[in-house]
Amino acid sequence: MQRFPETGLSRRDLLAAGAVSVAAGTTGRSARAEGAPLAASANDAVAVEPTRMKVGFTVNGTVKELDVDTRTTLLDALREQLHLTGTKKGCDHGQCGACTVMVEGVRINSCLTLAVMHEGDAITTIEGLGRPGELHPMQAAFVKHDGYQCGYCTPGQICSSVAVLAEIEAGIPSHVTEDLTARPQLSAEELRERMSGNICRCGAYSNIIDAITDVSRSPA
Amino acid sequence: MRPFTYERATSPAGAASAAARTQGARFIAGGTNLLDLMKLQIETPPHLIDVNGLGLDTIEATEEGGLRIGALVSNTDLAADARVRQDYGLLARALLAGASGQLRNKATTAGNLLQRTRCPYFYDTAQPCNKRQPGSGCAAIGGFTRQLGVIGTSEACLATHPSDMAVALRALDATVETVRPDGTARALPIADFHRLPGDTPHIETALEPGELITAVVLPKPLGGRHIYRKVRDRASYAFALVSVGAIIQSDGSGRVALGGVAHKPWRVEAAEGEMPRGAGAVAGALLAGARPTRENAFKITLVERTLAAVLNEARG
Ligand SMILES: Cc1cc2nc3c(=O)[nH]c(=O)nc-3n(C[C@H](O)[C@H](O)[C@H](O)COP(=O)(O)OP(=O)(O)OC[C@H]3O[C@@H](n4cnc5c(N)ncnc54)[C@H](O)[C@@H]3O)c2cc1C
Ligand code: SF4
Numbered sequence: 001m002q003r004f005p006e007t008g009l010s011r012r013d014l015l016a017a018g019a020v021s022v023a024a025g026t027t028g029r030s031a032r033a034e035g036a037p038l039a040a041s042a043n044d045a046v047a048v049e050p051t052r053m054k055v056g057f058t059v060n061g062t063v064k065e066l067d068v069d070t071r072t073t074l075l076d077a078l079r080e081q082l083h084l085t086g087t088k089k090g091c092d093h094g095q096c097g098a099c100t101v102m103v104e105g106v107r108i109n110s111c112l113t114l115a116v117m118h119e120g121d122a123i124t125t126i127e128g129l130g131r132p133g134e135l136h137p138m139q140a141a142f143v144k145h146d147g148y149q150c151g152y153c154t155p156g157q158i159c160s161s162v163a164v165l166a167e168i169e170a171g172i173p174s175h176v177t178e179d180l181t182a183r184p185q186l187s188a189e190e191l192r193e194r195m196s197g198n199i200c201r202c203g204a205y206s207n208i209i210d211a212i213t214d215v216s217r218s219p220a
Numbered sequence: 221m222r223p224f225t226y227e228r229a230t231s232p233a234g235a236a237s238a239a240a241r242t243q244g245a246r247f248i249a250g251g252t253n254l255l256d257l258m259k260l261q262i263e264t265p266p267h268l269i270d271v272n273g274l275g276l277d278t279i280e281a282t283e284e285g286g287l288r289i290g291a292l293v294s295n296t297d298l299a300a301d302a303r304v305r306q307d308y309g310l311l312a313r314a315l316l317a318g319a320s321g322q323l324r325n326k327a328t329t330a331g332n333l334l335q336r337t338r339c340p341y342f343y344d345t346a347q348p349c350n351k352r353q354p355g356s357g358c359a360a361i362g363g364f365t366r367q368l369g370v371i372g373t374s375e376a377c378l379a380t381h382p383s384d385m386a387v388a389l390r391a392l393d394a395t396v397e398t399v400r401p402d403g404t405a406r407a408l409p410i411a412d413f414h415r416l417p418g419d420t421p422h423i424e425t426a427l428e429p430g431e432l433i434t435a436v437v438l439p440k441p442l443g444g445r446h447i448y449r450k451v452r453d454r455a456s457y458a459f460a461l462v463s464v465g466a467i468i469q470s471d472g473s474g475r476v477a478l479g480g481v482a483h484k485p486w487r488v489e490a491a492e493g494e495m496p497r498g499a500g501a502v503a504g505a506l507l508a509g510a511r512p513t514r515e516n517a518f519k520i521t522l523v524e525r526t527l528a529a530v531l532n533e534a535r536g
Contacts, residue, residue, distance in 0.1 A: 196456035197320020
C-alpha cells in the first residue's frame, strides 16, 4: 500500500493558497506596524480558510475513514469523531501523557500529532487492549494493585506501561541504564524513569510500578 | 490553532521548493514542538509540508568511518542504535536525558535541532518578545530570568536553546546536511548552525527560507569517556538548568560543550586547553565574558561544579 497517497489538494489549490498567503503577508505586516496585538507571531499575517481532508487508518483492528479539518489532532479524531473516549485529554501539550496511544506498536502522545499524518497507520487505544471480562494483563494488574485513584490518567498509564515493557524487551536504553552497551534491566528504577512522561496527580506511582513489575514477572 | 493547508512531500528537493512557494510554510516532522506552538498561536503557518515520507529515516556508515543520521530518524531510534551506543555514547546519553519516552518516539533529529526556546515570555503571547514578534521588545529583560541565558545574550534576547541532543552534536563536531529550494545541497558545521540572538533573535539558525535538513553527519569516533550530565529541577522529564557534555581521553585532554547557558550549544575550543588545570579553569575560560542576571548567576557556579563532577567521573 502506498503510505502517502494523494493529498486531495490539487497543485492549483496549493499554488492558490500560496498566492493568497503572499498577498495577505504584505498587508498583514503593515497592519502590525500600526499596533496589532502582541499575540501575533513573526509569520502571523497569512490567513487560510479551514481546510478539510480525508484520512484512513486502522483503530483497534477496524478500518476508519475520516473527513477532518487539517487541524484535528489524532487525540481529537479518536475522541470527538470516533467516540473512543478512553484516551484522555489532559494538558493537550505533550506534558502529561494522558493521551498516550500506540501507533504501529510505538507509544506516542496523540495530542501532538495530526490525524492527517496517520494515513494507513495501525492505532491501538486503551479500548483495543482489552475489554471488561477480557482485560489485558496490564489492565488487570492496575486493578489488582490499585494503580489509580481518580482514574483519569489511567488509560495513558496503561498504554505507556505496555509499551515500556516492549521497549525494554527490544533493548532500548533509558536515562538510568548504567551500561549503554548491555541489555537494559527490568528494575523499578528503570520503570520509574521510563514512565516519567505519564503524570498522575493522585500520586498512584508506587502502585503503578507494582502493577508493571507484576506483569513483567508473569509468563507471557 | 489557525487553519492551514497540508501536503505530504515526496522528495527532499520537492519539499524544499514547496516550502519556498508559500510564505510562512513549515515542514512538520514529529510535530512535538511545532504543534505545541501552533496550538498557542506562537507559530501560525498557513501551510504544512509533512516530511515523514521522504525516506530520511536511516542511519548509515560513512566512508570516513562516521555515521550519517537521516533527518527523520527518531530520537529513540538514534539513542538505541548499537553504533551510537558503542561509539557515540555522549549522543545517546544526551538524547535519553531529554523529554519522555513517548516524545522521543516522535521527535526527530532535525526537529530536535530546530526546537524553539522555552523562555516563558516566548510562550506568553500577552508579553512582548523579540523572538516571537520582532521589534516588540523583550519581557525577560528585567523579568523572571532564572532559566535564561548567561552568555552570548544580547539587548534583544536572553533565551537559551533547549536541546540536549544539540549539546552532544556540538561536542562531536557534527555536520548538518541540507537541500535548498533550488535543489542544491550543502553541509553546515554544527558550530555555525545555531546563531546568537544579536538584534535578530527570531533568526535562530543559518538555514535559508525553505531549506530542508536531510541528515546530520558524525565524524569518525573519538574514543574516550562520554559523559552527559544534566542538572534540572526534577530527576526526569524537565529541561536543563545547565548541562555538560564531555568526551574525556585517558590523557586528561578532551572536549566540553554546555547546554542551558546560551542561545546555542556552547563550546569554546580554546577553553579545552585548560583541561590539565581542572574544572575551575575550563569553566572560567568557557564562560569568560558571561553576563548573568541576578536570578541566573547561579548557573556560573553550577557549570563549574557540574564540570568538576564530570571530570571526576571520567577519572573514576
Ligand atoms: C513536554 C516536553 C518536554 C520536552 N523535554 C525536552 C528535553 O528535556 N530536552 C530536549 O532536548 N527536548 C525536549 N523537548 C523537545 C523535543 O525534543 C522536541 O519537541 C522535538 O525534538 C522536536 O522534534 P520534532 O520532530 O517533533 O519536530 P517538529 O515539531 O516536527 O518540528 C520542529 C521544527 O523543526 C522544523 N523541521 C522539522 N524537520 C525539519 C527538516 N527536516 N528540515 C528543516 N526543518 C525541519 C519544523 O518546521 C519546526 O519548525 C520536550 C518537548 C515536550 C513537549
Ligand atoms: S529572552 Fe528572547 S525569547 Fe524570551 S522574551 Fe526576550 S526576546 Fe523573547
